[in-house]
Amino acid sequence: MKLYDIAHSRAGDKGNISTLSLIPYNENDYEMLCQKVTVERVQNHLKGIVSGKIIRYEMPNISSLLFVCQDALAGGVTTSLRMDTHGKALSYALLEMEI
Amino acid sequence: MKQKIRIGCGAGFSGDRIEPAIVLAEKGELDYLVLECLAERTIALANKRKIQEPTKGYDPLLERRIETLLPHLVKNNICLITNMGAANPIEGAKKIIEIAHKQGLNIKVVAVSGDELKIRNEELEINDIKIFGEEDEALKLIKDELNSKKLLIPNSQLLISMNAYLGIEGIIKALEADAQIIITGRVADPSLFLAPMIHEFGWKTDDYNLLGKGTVIGHLMECAGQISGGYFADPIKKTVKNMENLGHPFADIFPDGSAIISKVEETGGIINLQTAKEQLLYEVINPNEYYTPDVIADFTSVKLEEIGKNQIKVTGGGGKTKPETYKVSVGYKAFWQGEGEISYAGSSALERAKLAGETIEKRLKSQFDEIQVDYIGQNSIFPTSEFQYLNSEVRLRVAAKAKTQAEAALIGEEVEALYTNGPAGGGGVRKYVNEVIGIVSVLVDRNKVQPQVTIFQN
Numbered sequence: 410m411k412l413y414d415i416a417h418s419r420a421g422d423k424g425n426i427s428t429l430s431l432i433p434y435n436e437n438d439y440e441m442l443c444q445k446v447t448v449e450r451v452q453n454h455l456k457g458i459v460s461g462k463i464i465r466y467e468m469p470n471i472s473s474l475l476f477v478c479q480d481a482l483a484g485g486v487t488t489s490l491r492m493d494t495h496g497k498a499l500s501y502a503l504l505e506m507e508i
Numbered sequence: 509m510k511q512k513i514r515i516g517c518g519a520g521f522s523g524d525r526i527e528p529a530i531v532l533a534e535k536g537e538l539d540y541l542v543l544e545c546l547a548e549r550t551i552a553l554a555n556k557r558k559i560q561e562p563t564k565g566y567d568p569l570l571e572r573r574i575e576t577l578l579p580h581l582v583k584n585n586i587c588l589i590t591n592m593g594a595a596n597p598i599e600g601a602k603k604i605i606e607i608a609h610k611q612g613l614n615i616k617v618v619a620v621s622g623d624e625l626k627i628r629n630e631e632l633e634i635n636d637i638k639i640f641g642e643e644d645e646a647l648k649l650i651k652d653e654l655n656s657k658k659l660l661i662p663n664s665q666l667l668i669s670m671n672a673y674l675g676i677e678g679i680i681k682a683l684e685a686d687a688q689i690i691i692t693g694r695v696a697d698p699s700l701f702l703a704p705m706i707h708e709f710g711w712k713t714d715d716y717n718l719l720g721k722g723t724v725i726g727h728l729m730e731c732a733g734q735i736s737g738g739y740f741a742d743p744i745k746k747t748v749k750n751m752e753n754l755g756h757p758f759a760d761i762f763p764d765g766s767a768i769i770s771k772v773e774e775t776g777g778i779i780n781l782q783t784a785k786e787q788l789l790y791e792v793i794n795p796n797e798y799y800t801p802d803v804i805a806d807f808t809s810v811k812l813e814e815i816g817k818n819q820i821k822v823t824g825g826g827g828k829t830k831p832e833t834y835k836v837s838v839g840y841k842a843f844w845q846g847e848g849e850i851s852y853a854g855s856s857a858l859e860r861a862k863l864a865g866e867t868i869e870k871r872l873k874s875q876f877d878e879i880q881v882d883y884i885g886q887n888s889i890f891p892t893s894e895f896q897y898l899n900s901e902v903r904l905r906v907a908a909k910a911k912t913q914a915e916a917a918l919i920g921e922e923v924e925a926l927y928t929n930g931p932a933g934g935g936g937v938r939k940y941v942n943e944v945i946g947i948v949s950v951l952v953d954r955n956k957v958q959p960q961v962t963i964f965q966n
Contacts, residue, residue: 417746417782419739421791424949430789432782434745457892466795470808470824471785477793487549488842488946490880490907492888502890 411507416442418500427459427481427496429503431474439472445508451476454506458499476503509763510539513708515701516758519543519573519590520732522550526573528733528756528775533580535772536758539708541581542700543573543590544730551694552839552945554594555669566600566691567592574607574689581688582613589679589700593691595669597621598962600691605966614966618687620678622960623694625670625836625952638833638951666841668945672834672952675801676713678959679703685963694837696800698726701759709763713802720805720827721765723798727805728769728787728822732756735769735787736818737777750776759822766823768815779818788812801834803827833951842946843909846916848923849884851936853901858886860931861902867930868906868922875918876908903936909944916941 412418412431415438421428431446433439448465455463461479468475482496483489493499516538518529522545533541545567558565567573570592581588593600601619608615671694680703682690692700702722705711711718728735736757741748748754755775761767771779788810792798795807804827811824848868852861865881872879882888884903906923910916920939927934 413745417742417786419786419790421789423791423793424947426793428789428791428793430786432785432789434782455892458890466808468789468795468808470810471788471812473785473789475789475792475795485946488944490845490878490909491891492882492884492905498889502892505890 411505412446413501413504416504418503420496420498420500422482422486422495422497425461425480425482425485427478427499429476429478429500431476431503433472436472439469442474443467446474446506448476450506451503455481455499455502458502509710510708512760512762513539513704514758514760515540515542515704515729516756517542517544517701517729517732518756519545520730520734521545521547522567522569524732526569526576528754529573530576530580531772531775532756532758533577533584533586538584538586538758540704541577541586541588542729543588543592544697544700544732545569546591546594546694548837548947549839549945551594551671551837552669552947554596555839556945558595563596563599565596566594566603570600570603571607574604575611578608578611578613578615582615587683587687587704588689589692589704590690591692591695591700593619593621593693595624595671595693597691597693601689601962601964604689604691605964609966615688616686617689617691617964618682618685619962619964620674620682620690620692620695620959621962622678622958623671623674623692625672625957636953636956637836668839668841670836670838672836672957673801674834674957674959675699676703676706678961680707681959681961683707685961687963696802697730698723698800699802701726701729702802705761705765716803716827716829718765719803721825722761723800723803723805723827724788724807724810724825725759725761725765725767725822727798728784729757729759731787731790733777734790735783736771736779737783740778740783740786746782748776748778752776765825766821769820769822770818779820781812781814781820784812784820784822799831799835801831803830833953834957836950836952838948838950840946840948842944843911844913844916845907845940845942845944846910846919847905847907847940848920849903849905849936849938850923850926850934851901851903852931852934854933857900857902858883860933861904863931864904864926864934865906868926871922872906872908872919875915876910878909880907881905882907904934913941913943
């Protein structure tokens, strides 16, 4: 099963940081996501995209996780040579993860 | 004191659609309409326009937006709050008065400025500037600029603009002056929404708990369509109806800092728990401490509840104190970017595209330090070997940083030359040259920044 099957995500950008939310369709899946989608797994899954540290915030108030990824935008939104300078599509990279 | 105010958000970025704002102004029964039109880089680009033409530098869509909206704003007694002033709120305000005059309408427009900082006039010294995060690039740029002046090198125009993110202060003064339209330069997005709440409900500006709640509402609203089904739809998992007619949101806000977010009936899109959660977390770097010039807000205590069709109730959230510094965006001339693209299709499309990419790299590597080679359809969006898809078409893209416009043009020229000097069957070449404006952020002490208001009336 991919994360895509049970959760949705939106990517945001600030400088060279990409923020990736992870929101289960069913709030009962939140605990399971907390256990399975660890920083280590995300770091490994996004290697080649995110080169810096990743911080995970747990938000039980809205049953969601937030991954704040440093050095994720090849130098930053304004000076990256990548196609998707903002990393707008990276939400769907996270959702490709198998769990 | 009012027991409820309604604020609509009719634009979430400079290039946003105009129609949803008109629907809000016409049918939304609004007290306030906010148009948020400034991204990180927008103001630096606007400043470039102002340097070329001193009466420009406000939002390029300002005339079209105001011409269509103004009759509705006046008829329905709606106050418009917008950062469409960009690099030149004063000239933006004058333009609005000119449009009102042509339409035979008498209005009061207040410009909020003071966000633009200048090292040139010695208003600011190097010791006033602090590093934001781990970046030191900005400080180096500003130091270079100062040094170049001391050395009397004219036209060292590396720095384009420095703009502080102002908070509520100027907008509140403008509201007290009973403006029909408030046009600002750089203001933190949630402050555009928080100011009318403070003004209408008499919140104290050091009641950080209420300011935090208001900031949460502003943050949910500031990207307009992003909370009403825009940037959300996925035909497989997240269905959104009538996307072509996507409605932008309005919020009914109450004196206790709670709100109900909804949209005009019969518009397209959707507002539900999923859209609200995605937007609450959008671009948040630390949900325990969300910094604006007005408050350090807490998002971890926000509660969202679906109370009806396309209706989300927002409660909770809070805040503690406000930052001692303003965040300042520094725009600078970074480099010229050259790009070229060409497509390959059918059997061996990827192999031929890769041969083309490798050939270009060999031809250009002696002249460029940083060359990006993408295979669109394969790895241009997720640049990792983890995800591999097979496609019948591949588009090669080559991009590189150059010091001059002429040098940047070489990239596209080499891609175009693949027609007769590269692999079989390449087609559809496009080439681009663009000047890239970079943005870095620094912090400046509050006492170095003075918001100003200027009143215009016809």
